[in-house]
Amino acid sequence: VEQGDFEGARSLVRPLHPADIADLFELAPQDMRRPIASAIAGLLDGDVLAEMNEWVREELIEALAPHEVAEIATQLDTDDAVAIIEELEEEDQRAVLRAMEPDDRAAIEEALSYPEESAGRLMQRDLIAVPEHWTVGHVLDYLRKNEDLTTDFWEIYVVDHAHHPIGTCKLSWVMRTPRAIGISDVMQREQTLIPVDMDQEEVALRFQKYALISAAVTDPSGRLVGMITVDDIVHIIQEEAGEDILKLSGAGDGDINEPILETVKVRLSWLVVNLGTAVLAASVVGLFQGTISGLVVLAVLMPIVSGMGGNAGTQTMAVAVRALALNQLTSSNTARMILREFRIAIANGLCLGALIGIAVYLIYGNRDLGIVICLAMIINNIIAGLAGILVPVSLDKAGADPAVSSAVFVTTATDVMGFFSFLGLATLWGLHG
Amino acid sequence: VEQGDFEGARSLVRPLHPADIADLFELAPQDMRRPIASAIAGLLDGDVLAEMNEWVREELIEALAPHEVAEIATQLDTDDAVAIIEELEEEDQRAVLRAMEPDDRAAIEEALSYPEESAGRLMQRDLIAVPEHWTVGHVLDYLRKNEDLTTDFWEIYVVDHAHHPIGTCKLSWVMRTPRAIGISDVMQREQTLIPVDMDQEEVALRFQKYALISAAVTDPSGRLVGMITVDDIVHIIQEEAGEDILKLSGAGDGDINEPILETVKVRLSWLVVNLGTAVLAASVVGLFQGTISGLVVLAVLMPIVSGMGGNAGTQTMAVAVRALALNQLTSSNTARMILREFRIAIANGLCLGALIGIAVYLIYGNRDLGIVICLAMIINNIIAGLAGILVPVSLDKAGADPAVSSAVFVTTATDVMGFFSFLGLATLWGLHG
Structure with a gap:
């Protein structure tokens, strides 16, 4: 479409809903956005900008003069105008505000005086x-x-x-x-x-x-x-509910339009934290090098114990993080929930332990090895269940966001205890080749 | 409150909003719910039931006669009545419908004729x-x-x-x-x-x-x-957006009021699938037992490579699953997104590889071991990045829900390739003690 046929592009875009124009824009490759913007300039009004992803919008707004931004903001409800203006650099903010009518400026300035992500920023002042x-x-x-x-x-x-x-x-x-x-x-x-x-x-x-x-x-x-x-709230519900999955994985706000360097910074810092915990878990394995060199098959089986604990812990943690976010997990039922997860962990541990224990016995013909991996699996499932609920609940009590840092603690616990229980039991049992 | 003082309980509960009464109910221990129900019987109307968790509601409704359920359903909007009736056993459904007025029955029967989770079940027929x-x-x-x-x-x-x-x-x-x-x-x-x-x-x-x-x-x-x-939609947005975190971890619908046996069944079946993939990854380690027995420290370090790949893969996967759910990842920008994740993976791999490579060299004084773990880390980060985006996108293309099964494939890929690249390179390099 964009081979110089500006009039054609305009007539295609004109009948669309602002949200659709914004979507079109986000889907376009980055180097095509500016040309498209100038082609459909008259149609890029405040409503389209308000629907746009913040990074894509920033790109566009940077190209505009303060009085143009001010004009756009004036067309919008206070809440949408604030959403656009609050993301600007402080200097640009001041320039835009200076270019606005005193009335509008006062409304925006008042909104900006409330804390970020508060009701004051979301509300509109025009009401009946x-x-x-x-x-x-x-x-x-x-x-x-x-x-x-x-x-x-x-x-x-x-x-x-x-x-x-x-x-x-x-x-x-x-x-x-x-x-x-x-x-x-x-x-x-x-x-x-x-x-x-x-x-x-x-x-x-x-x-x-x-x-x-x-x-x-x-x-x-x-x-x-x-x-x-409610239309302003729907976005927030969607974001807040979907955010937890990104936070748990340490993927920042997971915005696919974020500049790549920004993304690497966020993700890498999370991975480095995890590298620390992986080294900690590895050092537990290091304690048992003697046992492993006596029976190398322990090295083959140990990731099963730690990995399964990780999976079970993640399940419990996901449920706990969700329940906390929905205010379903309160001080009145925490004890009951912990007991519930403890029971589930024992049931899972017994089943998985029996399964892997029998399989190991049949494959390696070593009864003691089967018993050891069965016991380690039960222990690590219990650790996983308890860590999966206690970590998020404690973080929440301490005022931290349980979605952000639960995963590190839980997987550290299941890795460390998985290796420790399996290799430790093998050492105590005197397993060797 | 519940020491026989029924009148006191009623007067406490009366001024509350139906949603709050429903919450109170869910927070109460299971064996207290029936007595509370009979204490505040007159206040447990359709609106309260409509707000209630499905498992808790089922418990209550089982104790009611069909004509009582029918009476409650008649007070409600069609959509709420359908939500209550669709969960009953078929036999109970028929009994309740038979007890309703012909008009109301026809409306409910029509709604039930639409597929589950479709607009037809959500809509109300009364409109202007x-x-x-x-x-x-x-x-x-x-x-x-x-x-x-x-x-x-x-x-x-x-x-x-x-x-x-x-x-x-x-x-x-x-x-x-x-x-x-x-x-x-x-x-x-x-x-x-x-x-x-x-x-x-x-x-x-x-x-x-x-x-x-x-x-x-x-x-x-x-x-x-x-x-x-929109008020009926808000619940769905919240659920659908929050569901992905539970699906990714295989925790079913993560409902804390679900009977425990149900929960164990759902979670255990997911864990058993993961046990299969863990065994697969372990069998890769099994191929290299000779190399490990020559240099036991390989067993100490290998979980770091596989674990870090898992973390990086989960990040990419979380972003991809979210973007797919929000319709932000479409055929027009998939290629661009894959390239983006590939670049991020290389950047992360280089940083983490260098970090761990140097640390290993300094700790063990073994330059070759440092190089091998650095290379394995880079390879596994690339695998993680590609699997993290390709798996959900392919599942989505194939018509499957990417949130449900992506995690198994991605972690299997990062585990298998983590062990294979690290132990394989160590073998090729001829590393030994």
């Missing part, structure tokens, strides 16, 4: 709040007469004289109610309020748990300062 | 559809006068005479428009329609991509048959 003494008719007239109100709302907030939210009203309720009825008779008084400094992960959990479409955001004094809608 | 010639005033009067319409809607669908959806109208637009304006002037004609047999994962991706609040569901002839709202 009405006093409690209004009727449905008042509300409809107010909405029809004031042209500059937002159209992006799903619920109306009812506030008292101090601007504290006292109720929420679904639009469907308002529409099904005669004009003369008071809004306070239609609204729901139980509402889920979001403090402005709440972490976005917590916000996402509330939205999910209570099936919210929108929620009022309040400042520390309880005043209504903004609103979060 | 209006003809295109109506004005905003008509719509408002229709909503106010018909008492039995649903209140659970966020958008209105405009349909033609054949009941095909031709436009969608946010409630906020309707409310901000004077009564005399035609609804077809307010509606948005571009709409995302969901075919009734679409997989729920695909539905979730559409909701997320286009930031939808609700979407019309159409049958194969294009008629409007139902509506899906």
